[in-house]
Amino acid sequence: MIKLTPSLLAADLLNLGRDIDRMLGEGLDRLHMDVMDGHFVPNMSFGPFFLQTIQQHYPDLKMDAHLMMDNPEPYLDEFAQFGAYSIILHREIAEDMNRLIQKIHRLGVKAGLSVKPATGAETLLPYLDDLDLILVMTVEPGFGGQKFMLDQVDKIRFLRKAGFRGEIAVDGGVNLQNAPLLKEAGVNLLVMGTTYFHAENREQVVRFVEDLNA
Numbered sequence: 485m486i487k488l489t490p491s492l493l494a495a496d497l498l499n500l501g502r503d504i505d506r507m508l509g510e511g512l513d514r515l516h517m518d519v520m521d522g523h524f525v526p527n528m529s530f531g532p533f534f535l536q537t538i539q540q541h542y543p544d545l546k547m548d549a550h551l552m553m554d555n556p557e558p559y560l561d562e563f564a565q566f567g568a569y570s571i572i573l574h575r576e577i578a579e580d581m582n583r584l585i586q587k588i589h590r591l592g593v594k595a596g597l598s599v600k601p602a603t604g605a606e607t608l609l610p611y612l613d614d615l616d617l618i619l620v621m622t623v624e625p626g627f628g629g630q631k632f633m634l635d636q637v638d639k640i641r642f643l644r645k646a647g648f649r650g651e652i653a654v655d656g657g658v659n660l661q662n663a664p665l666l667k668e669a670g671v672n673l674l675v676m677g678t679t680y681f682h683a684e685n686r687e688q689v690v691r692f693v694e695d696l697n698a
């Protein structure tokens with residue numbers, strides 16, 4: 485089963501409620517949220533307060549918090565409290581991954597790890613049993629609207645071969661051309677910023693992904 489999850493970064497922030505209403509109306513209940521600290525990535529976006537605001541208006545929306553940040557630990561409680569459905573950390577940060585994964589689980593939230601393009605999928609092997617989700621980056625993290633890196637797809641196949649049965653998400657440059665290939669490789673979640681929010685016809689994008697399950 486493959487699902488589309490829109491990435492908030494590409495939404496119309498001045499009309500966010502309208503965009504979320506539309507999403508929900510199209511049957512999409514999962515929103516990808518890129519948290520950037522200006523340090524781990526050369527860009528800044530939004531933090532826990534943003535999730536809190538959305539949670540107050542849309543308590544049933546499942547928010548995946550993709551933390552592109554160093555030192556996320558002091559913020560994990562807030563992300564959990566403000567309704568994160570999952571918290572996704574980056575494998576490249578210096579922290580003790582096992583400890584942070586346990587902490588996320590203790591907070592009652594699904595735990596995910598993400599790898600940048602230069603980070604091998606084998607670095608995830610020690611954690612496979614403890615992870616609910618793996619997010620494979622198919623662009624350098626930091627900005628929307630970049631070109632999909634096809635060579636990253638092997639990571640997905642590798643993780644499935646290694647026996648990972650949790651969710652695999654792909655993030656960066658995902659579009660209707662590469663979606664079928666991603667489905668075939670074993671992806672469950674297609675993160676789409678530009679392809680979804682900037683589409684002339686969003687319903688068509690949603691239907692395309694739904695049809696991949698037929």
Ligand code: DX5
Binds near residue numbers: 491516550626628675
């Ligand atoms: C990039 C972010 C992505 C981004 C994807 O650092 O993690 O979630 O929003 O945007 P598109 O789909 O436009 O590549």
Ligand code: ZN
Binds near residue numbers: 516518655675
């Ligand atoms: Zn992301």
